[in-house]
Amino acid sequence: MDVILLERVEKLGGIGDVVTVKDGFARNFLLPRKKALRANEANKKVFEANRARIEAENAARRSDAEAEAKTFGDVTVTLIRQASNTGQLYGSVAVRDLVEILEGEGHKVTKSQVILDKPIKSIGVYEVRVALHPEVIVTVKVNVARSPEEAEMQAQGVDVMSQMFERDEAGFTEDYDPNAEPGATAEVQPEEQQA
Numbered sequence: 001m002d003v004i005l006l007e008r009v010e011k012l013g014g015i016g017d018v019v020t021v022k023d024g025f026a027r028n029f030l031l032p033r034k035k036a037l038r039a040n041e042a043n044k045k046v047f048e049a050n051r052a053r054i055e056a057e058n059a060a061r062r063s064d065a066e067a068e069a070k071t072f073g074d075v076t077v078t079l080i081r082q083a084s085n086t087g088q089l090y091g092s093v094a095v096r097d098l099v100e101i102l103e104g105e106g107h108k109v110t111k112s113q114v115i116l117d118k119p120i121k122s123i124g125v126y127e128v129r130v131a132l133h134p135e136v137i138v139t140v141k142v143n144v145a146r147s148p149e150e151a152e153m154q155a156q157g158v159d160v161m162s163q164m165f166e167r168d169e170a171g172f173t174e175d176y177d178p179n180a181e182p183g184a185t186a187e188v189q190p191e192e193q194q195a
Contacts, residue, residue, distance in 0.1 A: 001026045002039035004047050007058060008134040009035055015055060016047065065133030068108060072130070076141040077101050078151045083123050087161045093120035093144055098128060102140070120144055123161070125154050 001023045008014045009030070012021070018039050021030065030036035037043040047054075079097065083089045095114045102109045115129040115137075126142045145151035150160050 003030055003036035004039050004043060005030075005036050006047075006054060007035055010134065015058060016051060062133050062135055065136040068132050069136050069138050071107065072138045072140065074141075075102075075105070075107075075138075076143060076155065077105075078143045078145065078148075078155075080147065080151065081123070081144055083146050087123045089121050089123065089144070093142065098140070098142065102130075123150070123154075 002018055002020050003026050005013050005015060005017045005019060013019050026036065026038075031038070037047060077098065079093055079101070081089050081091070081093065095111050095116050098114050098116070099109055099111050109130060109132075113131050115131055120126055120142065123144050123146060126144070128140050128142050129137050130140055131137045143151050143154055145154055145160070153160055
């Protein structure tokens with residue numbers, strides 16, 4: 001289906017572009033959210049008549065988003081969650097968790113603006129994108145830890161899980177006998193013949 005874009009859509013085009021998209025994407029996403037119009041002669045005339053107004057509204061929204069983006073700066077959000085010894089969370093960090101924390105810090109963010117490619121299911125420091133406007137995207141660091149002390153260590157760049165599971169290089173090693181039968185254990189070798 002051919003559509004006329006009314007705003008910039010990532011990986012698709014900008015305002016006024018006529019693009020071909022799959023029918024379901026147009027019917028279920030672009031048209032209901034008023035991001036596009038069907039590309040027929042009547043809609044092309046309506047778009048051209050209103051193009052200046054649409055671009056002015058987009059510019060106003062973009063300037064508001066840029067002003068909001070300046071308040072973000074280098075925002076780091078810390079979430080304390082319960083996790084197993086291997087670092088896997090009991091549950092996951094979802095979009096609504098991030099929206100609640102960002103709103104608590106005074107930022108105006110909706111669930112549809114937070115771009116979380118996949119749920120966060122283990123402890124660590126992640127970068128999450130927040131699209132304040134199709135052309136204004138900020139990055140928020142999300143620090144997921146089991147305790148405030150662990151969060152502080154992760155913020156300094158320490159990999160907490162590797163610290164926990166440091167290998168003991170001087171540990172026990174088993175003797176290897178190349179002549180042994182498969183499945184047999186290493187025999188205790190008698191002490192060297194004493195002279």
